Amino acid sequence: xxxxxxxxxxxxxxxxxxxxxxxxxxxxxxxxxxxxxxxxxxxxxxxxxxxxxxxxxxxxxxxxxxxxxxxxxxxxxxxxxxxxxxxxxxxxxxxxxxxxxxxxxxxxxxxxxxxxxxxxxxxxxxxxxxxxxxxxxxxxxxxxxxxxxxxxxxxxxxxxxxxxxxxxxxxxxxxxxxxxxxxxxxxxxxxxxxxxxxxxxxxxxxxxxxxxxxxxxxxxxxxxxxxxxxxxxxxxxxxxxxxxxxxxxxxxxxxxxxxxxxxxxxxxxxxxxxxxxxxxxxxxxxx
Amino acid sequence: xxxxxxxxxxxxxxxxxxxxxxxxxxxxxxxxxxxxxxxxxxxxxxxxxxxxxxxxxxxxxxxxxxxxxxxxxxxxxxxxxxxxxxxxxxxxxxxxxxxxxxxxxxxxxxxxxxxxxxxxxxxxxxxxxxxxxxxxxxxxxxxxxxxxxxxxx
Numbered sequence: 496x497x498x499x500x501x502x503x504x505x506x507x508x509x510x511x512x513x514x515x516x517x518x519x520x521x522x523x524x525x526x527x528x529x530x531x532x533x534x535x536x537x538x539x540x541x542x543x544x545x546x547x548x549x550x551x552x553x554x555x556x557x558x559x560x561x562x563x564x565x566x567x568x569x570x571x572x573x574x575x576x577x578x579x580x581x582x583x584x585x586x587x588x589x590x591x592x593x594x595x596x597x598x599x600x601x602x603x604x605x606x607x608x609x610x611x612x613x614x615x616x617x618x619x620x621x622x623x624x625x626x627x628x629x630x631x632x633x634x635x636x637x638x639x640x641x642x643x644x645x646x647x648x649x650x651x652x653x654x655x656x657x658x659x660x661x662x663x664x665x666x667x668x669x670x671x672x673x674x675x676x677x678x679x680x681x682x683x684x685x686x687x688x689x690x691x692x693x694x695x696x697x698x699x700x701x702x703x704x705x706x707x708x709x710x711x712x713x714x715x716x717x718x719x720x721x722x723x724x725x726x727x728x729x730x731x732x733x734x735x736x737x738x739x740x741x742x743x744x745x746x747x748x749x750x751x752x753x754x755x756x757x758x759x760x761x762x763x764x765x766x767x768x769x770x771x772x773x774x775x776x777x778x779x780x781x782x
Numbered sequence: 783x784x785x786x787x788x789x790x791x792x793x794x795x796x797x798x799x800x801x802x803x804x805x806x807x808x809x810x811x812x813x814x815x816x817x818x819x820x821x822x823x824x825x826x827x828x829x830x831x832x833x834x835x836x837x838x839x840x841x842x843x844x845x846x847x848x849x850x851x852x853x854x855x856x857x858x859x860x861x862x863x864x865x866x867x868x869x870x871x872x873x874x875x876x877x878x879x880x881x882x883x884x885x886x887x888x889x890x891x892x893x894x895x896x897x898x899x900x901x902x903x904x905x906x907x908x909x910x911x912x913x914x915x916x917x918x919x920x921x922x923x924x925x926x927x928x929x930x931x932x933x934x935x
Contacts, residue, residue: 501783501800501846524844531803531842532823544800546847571836595912596890597824600836601843681911682825 566605671778
């Protein structure tokens with residue numbers, strides 16, 4: 496690791512002040528489960544590391560049908576929170592798939608989102624959940640829709656002088672959910688991952704479907720074509736398979752050293768169908 | 783900078799540079815060699831310690847960030863010179879070969895079983911999936927974990 500200066504501000508205001516002064520020379524340290532490996536490998540070389548773990552930004556709350564989760568909430572908390580199990584079990588399932596248990600002890604929701612790895616679980620989950628990300632900066636607070644937050648590979652709409660504060664998610668109590676992913680080894684980033692949410696109406700037709708893929712491009716991708724195919728339809732096995740095929744056909748995944756683009760595309764279709772099938776089964780239970 | 787670390791209940795004051803990891807400081811500054819360095823990227827589990835009772839990769843924690851929080855290494859599992867019952871189960875089942883993964887394996891399992899007492903073999907398999915062992919094939923480790931999880935306490 497290259498040497499750096501270290502500061503651990505006690506308030507959001509003090510943190511913003513430091514970020515405003517040091518901008519791109521500073522790097523925010525939350526759980527450190529992405530940043531510290533980059534530092535260990537000397538891939539990142541910040542002059543200043545701003546440790547935000549002392550800020551009061553953790554915790555899960557529900558108000559007015561919206562779930563509010565602080566940026567410093569650990570993955571382990573997402574996994575264990577009784578409130579989330581009730582209000583948004585999708586997040587609990589997604590968090591349980593992250594890395595290994597040590598990553599989940601320290602890793603944070605805000606850190607994962609600000610890092611913006613397109614194959615990570617939480618960015619795709621936020622896109623599927625239509626989350627709104629609360630950001631503090633020199634000009635005050637602003638909110639960014641999850642779909643606009645991820646702008647490229649490891650790149651987000653967050654400015655160098657801004658800090659992610661919290662995430663707001665419309666409650667999805669009546670929706671079925673599923674997260675499907677395939678990785679080469681336990682704990683690896685997914686080759687492809689799918690997050691699906693399905694709500695059924697009183698007649699058992701699809702009222703709303705929301706599907707997001709990870710690992711298939713520089714950012715998480717919403718499957719609009721598949722969602723359109725499902726809306727208002729009876730969720731038969733054939734219809735779900737058609738929707739998964741439509742989702743797959745709209746993707747433009749890349750190959751890498753381990754898997755070809757064609758394999759990724761194939762996998763997206765298979766995992767998409769599995770995720771929709773499981774989400775519908777749960778939606779039936781929750782209707 | 784001056785940092786207070788609490789290791790196995792004992793407070794140690796050390797001068798650290800902020801870019802040193804907890805693993806660096808434990809091994810290189812304090813000679814706590816029961817913590818092993820493996821991959822350096824949080825994947826292998828050899829450097830596992832418990833921070834506030836939960837497993838972390840000490841290679842992915844900056845030393846200043848660990849200040850004042852209780853740190854448990856495998857040595858901290860002993861009670862008055864007596865091995866922890868899980869350590870004794872590892873001995874009974876021959877769950878140790880080269881021993882490099884063993885400290886991390888033990889700490890991960892102790893933390894997991896404290897939260898999930900009586901977990902079954904499948905749950906135990908998942909619990910240690912982040913701790914790589916290249917010798918045992920995991921069977922004897924799981925035998926030991928299962929034995930300990932089933933034993934009345």
